[in-house]
Amino acid sequence: MTAVGIDAMEIWTGKLKLDLAETFAPAQGDDPGKYTKGLGLRASSFPDVYEDIVTMGANAAHRLMERKGLTPEDIGRIDVATESAFDNSKPVSTYIAGCLEQVYDENFHHANKGERKFACISGTQSLDDAYNWIRAGRNRGRAALVIATDTALYARDDPGEATQGAGAVAMLVDEDPNLVELSTEQGYGSADETDFLKPNQQFPSVDGKRSVNVYLARMREALEDFAEVAGDIHPGDYEMIPFHTPFPGMVRKAAALGYRHIIRGTDVGDLMAEEIGHQPMRADFETDDEFHAAIKEYTDALTETERYQDWYANTIEPTLAISREVGNWYTGSVHIARAAGLKHARESGLDLDEARLLVASYGSGAQAEVHAETIVPGWEEEIGALNIDEQIRNRYDLSFAEYEQVHDVHNHETETDVEEFTAPEDEFAFDGWGRMGERKYRYVE
Protein backbone atom coordinates (compact mmCIF):
# COMPACT_ATOMS: atom_id res chain seq x y z
CA MET A 1 0.00 0.00 0.00
CA THR A 2 1.45 3.39 -0.97
CA ALA A 3 2.26 5.54 2.03
CA VAL A 4 0.01 8.57 2.55
CA GLY A 5 0.75 11.29 5.06
CA ILE A 6 2.10 14.77 5.70
CA ASP A 7 4.65 15.68 3.05
CA ALA A 8 5.56 19.12 4.41
CA MET A 9 4.29 21.79 6.77
CA GLU A 10 4.62 25.49 7.55
CA ILE A 11 3.69 27.42 10.68
CA TRP A 12 2.62 31.06 10.88
CA THR A 13 2.33 32.77 14.24
CA GLY A 14 0.33 35.92 14.96
CA LYS A 15 2.87 38.75 15.02
CA LEU A 16 2.16 40.12 18.49
CA LYS A 17 3.21 38.67 21.83
CA LEU A 18 1.66 38.96 25.29
CA ASP A 19 4.23 38.01 27.91
CA LEU A 20 2.21 36.16 30.55
CA ALA A 21 4.67 36.36 33.45
CA GLU A 22 5.99 39.88 32.86
CA THR A 23 2.92 41.68 31.47
CA PHE A 24 -0.29 39.75 32.08
CA ALA A 25 0.30 38.32 35.59
CA PRO A 26 1.13 41.68 37.25
CA ALA A 27 -1.90 43.36 35.64
CA GLN A 28 -4.14 40.53 36.91
CA GLY A 29 -2.54 40.60 40.35
CA ASP A 30 -1.39 36.98 39.87
CA ASP A 31 1.81 35.19 40.79
CA PRO A 32 3.76 34.62 37.51
CA GLY A 33 4.28 31.01 38.64
CA LYS A 34 0.61 30.30 37.89
CA TYR A 35 1.40 30.84 34.20
CA THR A 36 4.98 29.60 33.87
CA LYS A 37 4.78 26.63 36.25
CA GLY A 38 1.06 25.82 36.70
CA LEU A 39 -0.17 26.29 33.13
CA GLY A 40 3.33 25.94 31.66
CA LEU A 41 3.03 28.99 29.38
CA ARG A 42 5.45 31.87 28.89
CA ALA A 43 3.58 33.90 26.26
CA SER A 44 0.60 34.04 23.89
CA SER A 45 0.63 35.04 20.22
CA PHE A 46 -1.92 37.57 18.97
CA PRO A 47 -2.81 38.75 15.48
CA ASP A 48 -1.80 42.29 14.56
CA VAL A 49 -4.66 44.52 13.38
CA TYR A 50 -4.20 43.44 9.73
CA GLU A 51 -4.05 39.72 10.60
CA ASP A 52 -6.86 37.19 10.99
CA ILE A 53 -7.54 33.50 10.33
CA VAL A 54 -7.47 34.08 6.56
CA THR A 55 -4.17 36.01 6.43
CA MET A 56 -2.42 33.59 8.81
CA GLY A 57 -3.72 30.54 6.91
CA ALA A 58 -2.93 32.02 3.49
CA ASN A 59 0.55 33.10 4.59
CA ALA A 60 1.37 29.63 5.94
CA ALA A 61 0.00 28.00 2.77
CA HIS A 62 1.88 30.42 0.50
CA ARG A 63 5.20 29.73 2.22
CA LEU A 64 4.50 26.00 1.91
CA MET A 65 3.68 26.19 -1.80
CA GLU A 66 6.70 28.36 -2.54
CA ARG A 67 9.08 26.11 -0.65
CA LYS A 68 7.75 22.98 -2.34
CA GLY A 69 7.64 24.62 -5.77
CA LEU A 70 3.88 24.02 -6.11
CA THR A 71 1.32 25.88 -8.19
CA PRO A 72 -2.51 25.72 -7.86
CA GLU A 73 -2.68 22.91 -10.45
CA ASP A 74 -0.84 20.61 -8.01
CA ILE A 75 -3.56 21.03 -5.38
CA GLY A 76 -6.85 19.11 -5.67
CA ARG A 77 -8.30 20.03 -2.29
CA ILE A 78 -8.14 22.82 0.26
CA ASP A 79 -9.50 21.87 3.67
CA VAL A 80 -9.59 24.50 6.38
CA ALA A 81 -10.14 23.64 10.02
CA THR A 82 -11.12 26.49 12.29
CA GLU A 83 -13.40 27.38 15.15
CA SER A 84 -12.92 31.12 14.61
CA ALA A 85 -14.85 31.43 11.33
CA PHE A 86 -16.62 34.75 10.72
CA ASP A 87 -19.01 33.51 8.02
CA ASN A 88 -21.70 30.85 8.46
CA SER A 89 -21.91 30.11 4.74
CA LYS A 90 -18.79 30.98 2.73
CA PRO A 91 -15.90 28.81 3.91
CA VAL A 92 -12.57 30.26 4.95
CA SER A 93 -10.92 28.04 2.31
CA THR A 94 -12.48 30.17 -0.46
CA TYR A 95 -11.04 33.34 1.09
CA ILE A 96 -7.63 31.66 1.37
CA ALA A 97 -7.79 30.40 -2.23
CA GLY A 98 -8.72 33.94 -3.30
CA CYS A 99 -5.64 35.29 -1.52
CA LEU A 100 -3.35 32.70 -3.10
CA GLU A 101 -4.78 33.37 -6.57
CA GLN A 102 -3.48 36.95 -6.24
CA VAL A 103 0.09 35.66 -6.34
CA TYR A 104 -0.19 32.75 -8.83
CA ASP A 105 -1.05 32.84 -12.53
CA GLU A 106 -3.19 29.71 -12.18
CA ASN A 107 -6.37 29.35 -10.11
CA PHE A 108 -7.92 26.78 -7.76
CA HIS A 109 -11.20 26.42 -9.68
CA HIS A 110 -10.77 22.62 -9.86
CA ALA A 111 -9.89 22.15 -6.19
CA ASN A 112 -12.54 20.90 -3.75
CA LYS A 113 -12.75 23.36 -0.85
CA GLY A 114 -14.38 23.01 2.53
CA GLU A 115 -14.36 23.91 6.18
CA ARG A 116 -14.37 21.50 9.10
CA LYS A 117 -15.79 22.22 12.54
CA PHE A 118 -15.38 20.22 15.71
CA ALA A 119 -13.49 22.53 18.06
CA CYS A 120 -9.76 21.77 18.11
CA ILE A 121 -10.00 18.25 16.70
CA SER A 122 -11.14 19.45 13.27
CA GLY A 123 -7.50 20.01 12.25
CA THR A 124 -6.89 16.28 12.58
CA GLN A 125 -10.26 15.48 11.01
CA SER A 126 -9.25 17.55 7.97
CA LEU A 127 -6.06 15.52 7.72
CA ASP A 128 -8.26 12.41 7.75
CA ASP A 129 -10.45 13.80 4.97
CA ALA A 130 -7.38 14.46 2.83
CA TYR A 131 -5.92 11.03 3.64
CA ASN A 132 -9.19 9.26 2.79
CA TRP A 133 -9.55 11.20 -0.48
CA ILE A 134 -6.09 10.08 -1.58
CA ARG A 135 -6.59 6.50 -0.35
CA ALA A 136 -9.88 6.32 -2.27
CA GLY A 137 -7.92 7.13 -5.45
CA ARG A 138 -9.89 10.29 -6.16
CA ASN A 139 -6.97 12.73 -6.11
CA ARG A 140 -5.80 12.39 -9.75
CA GLY A 141 -2.18 12.63 -8.61
CA ARG A 142 -2.82 15.91 -6.83
CA ALA A 143 -2.08 16.79 -3.20
CA ALA A 144 -4.34 18.27 -0.50
CA LEU A 145 -3.67 21.46 1.37
CA VAL A 146 -4.87 21.21 4.97
CA ILE A 147 -4.88 24.46 6.92
CA ALA A 148 -5.62 24.76 10.65
CA THR A 149 -6.08 28.42 11.58
CA ASP A 150 -7.50 30.08 14.69
CA THR A 151 -7.55 33.17 16.82
CA ALA A 152 -8.14 31.55 20.21
CA LEU A 153 -9.44 34.54 22.15
CA TYR A 154 -11.53 34.46 25.32
CA ALA A 155 -13.68 37.21 26.83
CA ARG A 156 -11.71 39.60 29.01
CA ASP A 157 -11.38 38.32 32.59
CA ASP A 158 -12.47 34.78 31.65
CA PRO A 159 -10.05 32.26 33.24
CA GLY A 160 -9.33 31.06 29.68
CA GLU A 161 -7.73 34.46 28.93
CA ALA A 162 -4.47 32.99 30.24
CA THR A 163 -4.43 30.36 27.49
CA GLN A 164 -5.12 32.49 24.39
CA GLY A 165 -3.15 32.26 21.15
CA ALA A 166 -3.29 32.82 17.39
CA GLY A 167 -1.63 31.13 14.47
CA ALA A 168 -1.96 28.79 11.52
CA VAL A 169 -0.45 25.51 10.37
CA ALA A 170 -0.48 24.51 6.69
CA MET A 171 0.14 20.86 5.83
CA LEU A 172 0.58 19.22 2.46
CA VAL A 173 -0.98 15.74 2.39
CA ASP A 174 0.29 13.51 -0.38
CA GLU A 175 1.45 10.06 -1.44
CA ASP A 176 5.04 9.10 -0.52
CA PRO A 177 5.29 11.85 2.11
CA ASN A 178 8.54 13.36 3.36
CA LEU A 179 7.52 13.93 6.98
CA VAL A 180 5.16 11.31 8.45
CA GLU A 181 3.00 8.49 7.18
CA LEU A 182 -0.42 8.22 8.90
CA SER A 183 -1.63 4.89 10.30
CA THR A 184 -4.90 3.34 9.21
CA GLU A 185 -5.61 2.49 12.87
CA GLN A 186 -7.46 5.14 14.88
CA GLY A 187 -9.08 5.21 18.30
CA TYR A 188 -11.97 7.48 19.30
CA GLY A 189 -13.48 8.74 22.55
CA SER A 190 -16.52 10.86 21.76
CA ALA A 191 -19.49 12.08 23.81
CA ASP A 192 -22.05 14.90 23.87
CA GLU A 193 -20.44 17.26 26.40
CA THR A 194 -21.20 20.83 27.45
CA ASP A 195 -17.91 22.20 28.74
CA PHE A 196 -16.67 24.58 26.04
CA LEU A 197 -18.89 25.94 23.28
CA LYS A 198 -19.66 29.07 21.25
CA PRO A 199 -23.42 29.07 20.55
CA ASN A 200 -23.48 31.80 17.88
CA GLN A 201 -21.00 33.91 19.80
CA GLN A 202 -17.37 34.81 19.21
CA PHE A 203 -15.86 34.06 22.61
CA PRO A 204 -16.36 30.65 24.22
CA SER A 205 -18.58 29.81 27.16
CA VAL A 206 -16.24 27.66 29.22
CA ASP A 207 -16.46 25.55 32.31
CA GLY A 208 -12.67 25.39 32.54
CA LYS A 209 -12.25 22.87 35.35
CA ARG A 210 -14.81 20.52 33.81
CA SER A 211 -13.17 20.87 30.39
CA VAL A 212 -9.96 19.50 31.88
CA ASN A 213 -11.76 16.40 33.18
CA VAL A 214 -13.65 15.90 29.93
CA TYR A 215 -10.35 16.08 28.01
CA LEU A 216 -8.90 13.35 30.24
CA ALA A 217 -11.99 11.12 30.07
CA ARG A 218 -12.31 11.26 26.27
CA MET A 219 -8.56 10.80 25.82
CA ARG A 220 -8.63 7.67 27.93
CA GLU A 221 -11.49 6.25 25.83
CA ALA A 222 -9.61 7.04 22.62
CA LEU A 223 -6.49 5.31 23.93
CA GLU A 224 -8.50 2.20 24.85
CA ASP A 225 -10.20 2.23 21.45
CA PHE A 226 -6.84 2.59 19.69
CA ALA A 227 -5.43 -0.39 21.61
CA GLU A 228 -8.48 -2.42 20.50
CA VAL A 229 -7.50 -1.99 16.87
CA ALA A 230 -3.71 -1.57 17.02
CA GLY A 231 -2.94 -3.96 19.90
CA ASP A 232 -1.53 -3.26 23.35
CA ILE A 233 0.68 -0.22 23.68
CA HIS A 234 4.06 -0.36 25.39
CA PRO A 235 5.62 2.93 26.60
CA GLY A 236 8.72 2.14 24.51
CA ASP A 237 6.72 1.85 21.27
CA TYR A 238 6.54 5.55 20.54
CA GLU A 239 9.39 8.01 20.24
CA MET A 240 7.15 10.95 21.11
CA ILE A 241 3.49 11.63 21.88
CA PRO A 242 2.23 14.98 20.60
CA PHE A 243 -1.00 15.88 22.41
CA HIS A 244 -3.52 18.62 21.77
CA THR A 245 -1.97 21.30 23.99
CA PRO A 246 -4.38 24.00 25.23
CA PHE A 247 -1.57 24.68 27.74
CA PRO A 248 1.35 22.41 28.69
CA GLY A 249 -0.06 21.78 32.19
CA MET A 250 -3.00 19.96 30.56
CA VAL A 251 -0.60 17.62 28.78
CA ARG A 252 1.27 17.03 32.04
CA LYS A 253 -1.99 15.61 33.46
CA ALA A 254 -2.88 13.64 30.31
CA ALA A 255 0.60 12.11 30.03
CA ALA A 256 0.53 10.79 33.62
CA LEU A 257 -2.89 9.24 33.03
CA GLY A 258 -1.83 7.76 29.69
CA TYR A 259 1.40 6.31 31.11
CA ARG A 260 -0.44 4.77 34.05
CA HIS A 261 -2.78 3.14 31.55
CA ILE A 262 -0.21 1.82 29.05
CA ILE A 263 2.22 0.31 31.55
CA ARG A 264 -0.44 -2.09 32.85
CA GLY A 265 0.54 -5.68 32.11
CA THR A 266 3.99 -4.72 30.79
CA ASP A 267 7.53 -5.20 32.13
CA VAL A 268 7.51 -1.48 32.96
CA GLY A 269 4.35 -1.99 35.01
CA ASP A 270 6.07 -4.81 36.94
CA LEU A 271 9.12 -2.66 37.68
CA MET A 272 6.88 0.21 38.76
CA ALA A 273 4.95 -2.15 41.09
CA GLU A 274 8.23 -3.14 42.78
CA GLU A 275 8.97 0.55 43.32
CA ILE A 276 5.65 2.10 44.34
CA GLY A 277 3.22 -0.83 44.63
CA HIS A 278 0.43 -2.05 42.34
CA GLN A 279 -2.11 0.24 40.72
CA PRO A 280 -5.28 0.54 42.86
CA MET A 281 -8.23 -1.56 41.63
CA ARG A 282 -11.85 -0.41 42.11
CA ALA A 283 -12.81 -3.81 43.61
CA ASP A 284 -10.47 -3.18 46.56
CA PHE A 285 -12.33 -0.03 47.71
CA GLU A 286 -15.76 0.46 49.23
CA THR A 287 -16.54 3.84 47.70
CA ASP A 288 -15.64 5.73 44.52
CA ASP A 289 -14.17 8.54 46.64
CA GLU A 290 -11.75 6.16 48.37
CA PHE A 291 -10.77 4.63 45.03
CA HIS A 292 -10.17 8.08 43.43
CA ALA A 293 -8.07 9.22 46.39
CA ALA A 294 -5.93 6.07 46.03
CA ILE A 295 -5.57 6.59 42.28
CA LYS A 296 -4.45 10.18 42.86
CA GLU A 297 -1.92 9.09 45.45
CA TYR A 298 -0.60 6.36 43.14
CA THR A 299 -0.35 8.75 40.16
CA ASP A 300 1.49 11.36 42.25
CA ALA A 301 3.98 8.67 43.32
CA LEU A 302 4.34 7.45 39.73
CA THR A 303 5.18 10.93 38.40
CA GLU A 304 7.92 11.21 41.06
CA THR A 305 9.75 8.09 39.81
CA GLU A 306 12.92 8.45 37.74
CA ARG A 307 11.51 6.00 35.19
CA TYR A 308 8.46 8.18 34.55
CA GLN A 309 10.44 11.41 34.55
CA ASP A 310 12.90 10.05 31.95
CA TRP A 311 10.01 8.91 29.75
CA TYR A 312 8.30 12.31 30.12
CA ALA A 313 11.51 14.23 29.37
CA ASN A 314 12.06 12.29 26.12
CA THR A 315 8.53 11.57 24.95
CA ILE A 316 6.41 14.54 26.01
CA GLU A 317 8.49 17.56 27.05
CA PRO A 318 9.97 18.26 23.56
CA THR A 319 6.47 18.50 22.06
CA LEU A 320 5.56 21.43 24.32
CA ALA A 321 8.32 23.87 23.32
CA ILE A 322 6.37 25.92 20.74
CA SER A 323 3.11 25.92 22.71
CA ARG A 324 4.87 27.41 25.74
CA GLU A 325 5.68 30.47 23.64
CA VAL A 326 2.44 30.88 21.67
CA GLY A 327 -0.49 29.54 23.73
CA ASN A 328 -3.46 27.59 22.40
CA TRP A 329 -3.95 27.59 18.62
CA TYR A 330 -7.03 25.34 18.86
CA THR A 331 -7.09 23.40 15.55
CA GLY A 332 -3.34 23.86 14.98
CA SER A 333 -2.30 22.97 18.52
CA VAL A 334 -1.56 19.24 18.13
CA HIS A 335 0.21 19.97 14.85
CA ILE A 336 2.62 22.44 16.44
CA ALA A 337 3.21 19.81 19.14
CA ARG A 338 4.30 17.32 16.44
CA ALA A 339 6.50 20.00 14.84
CA ALA A 340 8.08 20.94 18.18
CA GLY A 341 8.94 17.31 18.93
CA LEU A 342 10.50 16.72 15.52
CA LYS A 343 12.35 20.03 15.70
CA HIS A 344 13.87 19.01 19.02
CA ALA A 345 14.84 15.62 17.56
CA ARG A 346 16.55 17.24 14.59
CA GLU A 347 18.41 19.72 16.79
CA SER A 348 19.52 16.86 19.06
CA GLY A 349 20.74 14.81 16.09
CA LEU A 350 18.32 11.91 16.75
CA ASP A 351 17.91 9.36 13.97
CA LEU A 352 14.14 8.97 13.74
CA ASP A 353 13.76 7.35 10.32
CA GLU A 354 10.93 4.78 10.69
CA ALA A 355 10.38 5.75 14.37
CA ARG A 356 6.76 6.11 15.50
CA LEU A 357 4.70 8.92 17.00
CA LEU A 358 1.43 8.47 18.84
CA VAL A 359 -0.67 11.53 18.05
CA ALA A 360 -3.43 12.45 20.52
CA SER A 361 -5.91 15.05 19.24
CA TYR A 362 -8.83 16.54 21.12
CA GLY A 363 -11.74 18.90 20.60
CA SER A 364 -14.24 20.16 23.15
CA GLY A 365 -17.82 19.13 22.84
CA ALA A 366 -16.11 16.53 22.95
CA GLN A 367 -13.95 14.07 21.05
CA ALA A 368 -10.46 12.64 21.33
CA GLU A 369 -8.69 10.72 18.58
CA VAL A 370 -5.48 8.71 18.78
CA HIS A 371 -3.53 7.46 15.78
CA ALA A 372 0.05 6.47 15.03
CA GLU A 373 2.45 8.05 12.56
CA THR A 374 5.69 6.71 11.11
CA ILE A 375 8.46 9.26 10.64
CA VAL A 376 9.85 8.90 7.12
CA PRO A 377 13.26 9.70 5.61
CA GLY A 378 13.30 13.35 4.53
CA TRP A 379 11.77 14.58 7.81
CA GLU A 380 14.95 16.38 8.92
CA GLU A 381 15.04 18.54 5.82
CA GLU A 382 11.34 19.36 6.08
CA ILE A 383 11.55 20.28 9.75
CA GLY A 384 14.81 22.17 9.20
CA ALA A 385 12.96 24.45 6.76
CA LEU A 386 10.66 25.82 9.50
CA ASN A 387 11.43 29.36 10.66
CA ILE A 388 9.11 29.36 13.68
CA ASP A 389 11.90 30.29 16.14
CA GLU A 390 12.64 33.43 14.14
CA GLN A 391 8.93 34.30 13.93
CA ILE A 392 8.53 33.84 17.69
CA ARG A 393 11.58 36.04 18.37
CA ASN A 394 10.40 38.79 16.01
CA ARG A 395 6.95 39.26 17.55
CA TYR A 396 6.07 42.73 18.85
CA ASP A 397 6.00 42.61 22.67
CA LEU A 398 2.71 44.23 23.80
CA SER A 399 2.30 46.35 26.91
CA PHE A 400 -0.85 45.57 28.89
CA ALA A 401 -2.62 48.69 27.57
CA GLU A 402 -1.74 47.66 24.00
CA TYR A 403 -3.01 44.13 24.68
CA GLU A 404 -6.35 45.60 25.78
CA GLN A 405 -6.54 47.54 22.50
CA VAL A 406 -5.66 44.50 20.39
CA HIS A 407 -8.27 42.39 22.16
CA ASP A 408 -10.87 45.06 21.31
CA VAL A 409 -9.73 45.21 17.68
CA HIS A 410 -10.42 41.50 17.26
CA ASN A 411 -13.64 41.58 19.26
CA HIS A 412 -16.49 41.51 16.73
CA GLU A 413 -18.71 43.52 19.11
CA THR A 414 -16.41 46.54 19.46
CA GLU A 415 -15.28 49.12 16.91
CA THR A 416 -11.79 50.38 17.63
CA ASP A 417 -9.34 52.13 15.40
CA VAL A 418 -5.83 51.10 16.36
CA GLU A 419 -2.62 51.58 14.37
CA GLU A 420 -0.81 48.39 13.37
CA PHE A 421 2.14 47.46 15.60
CA THR A 422 4.21 45.80 12.86
CA ALA A 423 4.46 46.43 9.13
CA PRO A 424 3.28 43.69 6.75
CA GLU A 425 5.91 42.61 4.25
CA ASP A 426 5.66 39.88 1.60
CA GLU A 427 2.42 38.65 3.09
CA PHE A 428 -1.38 38.82 2.87
CA ALA A 429 -3.07 41.50 4.95
CA PHE A 430 -6.68 42.42 5.75
CA ASP A 431 -7.76 45.25 3.44
CA GLY A 432 -11.19 46.34 4.66
CA TRP A 433 -14.77 45.34 3.89
CA GLY A 434 -16.50 44.65 0.58
CA ARG A 435 -20.00 45.70 -0.53
CA MET A 436 -21.65 42.50 0.81
CA GLY A 437 -19.92 42.56 4.16
CA GLU A 438 -17.14 40.27 3.02
CA ARG A 439 -13.57 40.69 4.19
CA LYS A 440 -11.04 41.75 1.58
CA TYR A 441 -7.35 40.97 1.42
CA ARG A 442 -4.30 42.09 -0.52
CA TYR A 443 -0.76 40.86 -0.88
CA VAL A 444 1.69 43.42 0.51
CA GLU A 445 5.10 43.30 -1.22
Ligand SMILES: CC(C)(COP(=O)([O-])OP(=O)([O-])OC[C@H]1O[C@@H](n2cnc3c(N)ncnc32)[C@H](O)[C@@H]1OP(=O)([O-])[O-])[C@@H](O)C(=O)NCCC(=O)NCCSC(=O)C[C@@](C)(O)CC(=O)[O-]
Ligand atom coordinates in the same frame (compact mmCIF):
# COMPACT_ATOMS: atom_id res chain seq x y z
C1 LIG B 1 -7.35 25.79 32.60
C2 LIG B 1 -8.08 26.82 33.43
C3 LIG B 1 -9.39 26.20 33.97
C4 LIG B 1 -7.22 27.25 34.60
O1 LIG B 1 -7.92 28.25 35.27
P1 LIG B 1 -7.60 28.98 36.64
O2 LIG B 1 -8.69 28.65 37.59
O3 LIG B 1 -7.39 30.41 36.38
O4 LIG B 1 -6.21 28.42 37.11
P2 LIG B 1 -5.86 27.49 38.38
O5 LIG B 1 -6.08 28.25 39.61
O6 LIG B 1 -6.54 26.15 38.24
O7 LIG B 1 -4.30 27.34 38.15
C5 LIG B 1 -3.83 26.64 37.05
C6 LIG B 1 -2.71 25.71 37.54
O8 LIG B 1 -1.65 26.52 38.02
C7 LIG B 1 -1.30 26.12 39.35
N1 LIG B 1 -0.81 27.31 40.05
C8 LIG B 1 -1.54 28.37 40.46
N2 LIG B 1 -0.73 29.30 41.03
C9 LIG B 1 0.54 28.81 40.98
C10 LIG B 1 1.82 29.29 41.37
N3 LIG B 1 1.95 30.49 41.97
N4 LIG B 1 2.92 28.54 41.14
C11 LIG B 1 2.80 27.32 40.54
N5 LIG B 1 1.60 26.80 40.12
C12 LIG B 1 0.48 27.54 40.34
C13 LIG B 1 -2.57 25.53 39.93
O9 LIG B 1 -2.29 24.67 41.03
C14 LIG B 1 -3.10 24.79 38.71
O10 LIG B 1 -2.38 23.59 38.51
P3 LIG B 1 -3.11 22.17 38.72
O11 LIG B 1 -3.56 22.13 40.12
O12 LIG B 1 -4.29 22.16 37.77
O13 LIG B 1 -2.07 21.16 38.35
C15 LIG B 1 -8.42 28.08 32.59
O14 LIG B 1 -7.24 28.63 32.03
C16 LIG B 1 -9.39 27.82 31.46
O15 LIG B 1 -10.62 27.85 31.63
N6 LIG B 1 -8.88 27.61 30.22
C17 LIG B 1 -9.71 27.40 29.05
C18 LIG B 1 -10.21 25.97 28.95
C19 LIG B 1 -9.09 24.99 28.69
O16 LIG B 1 -8.04 25.33 28.17
N7 LIG B 1 -9.36 23.70 28.99
C20 LIG B 1 -8.41 22.64 28.69
C21 LIG B 1 -9.09 21.32 28.33
S1 LIG B 1 -10.33 21.56 27.07
C22 LIG B 1 -9.41 21.72 25.60
O17 LIG B 1 -8.24 21.46 25.55
C23 LIG B 1 -10.16 22.22 24.42
C24 LIG B 1 -9.85 23.64 24.00
C25 LIG B 1 -9.80 24.61 25.16
O18 LIG B 1 -8.58 23.69 23.35
C26 LIG B 1 -10.93 24.15 23.05
C27 LIG B 1 -11.31 23.31 21.85
O19 LIG B 1 -11.22 22.10 21.80
O20 LIG B 1 -11.80 23.95 20.92
